[in-house]
Amino acid sequence: MIDPQGFPSVPPTTAFPTSLRPQPPRVYLMEMKTKSSDSAEKQDHVDFSEKKKRKGMTIEGYTIDGLSIAGHETCIILPTLNLAFDIGRCPQRAVSQQFLFISHGHMDHIGGLPMYVATRGLYRMAPPTIIVPTVIKECVEKLFEAHRAMDHSELKHNLIGLNVGEEFQLRKDLKVRAFRTYHGIPSQGYIVYSLRHKLKQEYVGLPVSEIKNLKSSGVESTYVSDIETVENARDYGHTHLSEIIGYADRFQNKAILLIHFSARYQADDIQNAMSTLPPSLAGRVFTLTEGF
Numbered sequence: 001m002i003d004p005q006g007f008p009s010v011p012p013t014t015a016f017p018t019s020l021r022p023q024p025p026r027v028y029l030m031e032m033k034t035k036s037s038d039s040a041e042k043q044d045h046v047d048f049s050e051k052k053k054r055k056g057m058t059i060e061g062y063t064i065d066g067l068s069i070a071g072h073e074t075c076i077i078l079p080t081l082n083l084a085f086d087i088g089r090c091p092q093r094a095v096s097q098q099f100l101f102i103s104h105g106h107m108d109h110i111g112g113l114p115m116y117v118a119t120r121g122l123y124r125m126a127p128p129t130i131i132v133p134t135v136i137k138e139c140v141e142k143l144f145e146a147h148r149a150m151d152h153s154e155l156k157h158n159l160i161g162l163n164v165g166e167e168f169q170l171r172k173d174l175k176v177r178a179f180r181t182y183h184g185i186p187s188q189g190y191i192v193y194s195l196r197h198k199l200k201q202e203y204v205g206l207p208v209s210e211i212k213n214l215k216s217s218g219v220e221s222t223y224v225s226d227i228e229t230v231e232n233a234r235d236y237g238h239t240h241l242s243e244i245i246g247y248a249d250r251f252q253n254k255a256i257l258l259i260h261f262s263a264r265y266q267a268d269d270i271q272n273a274m275s276t277l278p279p280s281l282a283g284r285v286f287t288l289t290e291g292f
Helices: 113-122 134-151 230-235 241-246 267-274
Strands: 057-059 062-070 073-078 083-085 099-101 129-133 158-162 167-171 174-180 188-194 216-220 255-259 285-287
Parallel strands (some): 083 099, 129 158, 216 255, 255 285
Antiparallel strands (some): 057 062, 062 073, 073 083, 174 188
């Protein structure tokens, strides 16, 4: 499926940060409970990083953590930028992230939201900034109202609604912009980019449009086998690996992270499918398979 600008349509996606602000030509790759204690002393020493347990990976200088299993939960964490995309069931290591971006309202992407805010409050962390599609902001506000009524807690947070194309300043050197995605319900992805006041030497003399191309992206690839067809993927607003391969010559990204694989697969199935990638993709495609 091609959008009006001639680029492939994609389902809900997590777009990973880039040091450069992106502009067309664009290709977007698609798309937990915390421990508590009655002891204030123990609360002060909780380690949310789980450094010894988590697998994680480093892509283009960014540490990436989390998990993404279609229908179960998706939460992609970038600790060096203090942010996460979607919250899944609220994995413990996501709690320490100050910024959270919600792509859409399906439970496997937003179910842990109240726990995320409540746990940050429990451990006296600063209220988080949560960015959601404007179309679901009112529903999210009602969700928190219901939990406040049941829990009698403040659930402090800063809730921001963004429409496609709108931007929000996260900090002095970091912005986020929402872009359109395609799914069964209203959804959007996010591009996080840094603001630089001085060009690196490697970019001097390049056209502005080229400088603003994506550096790295994250994309959903729910189906990877021949048993499921592209049409099957479309029925659920997802993506088939064969579509990504079909558009291999359009990806200008330095790195591509595939997420949101179907729970029907095992890690070996996913890795075997990756062996079919053409040379133009093979050296820069990574997979998030924690939990498989």
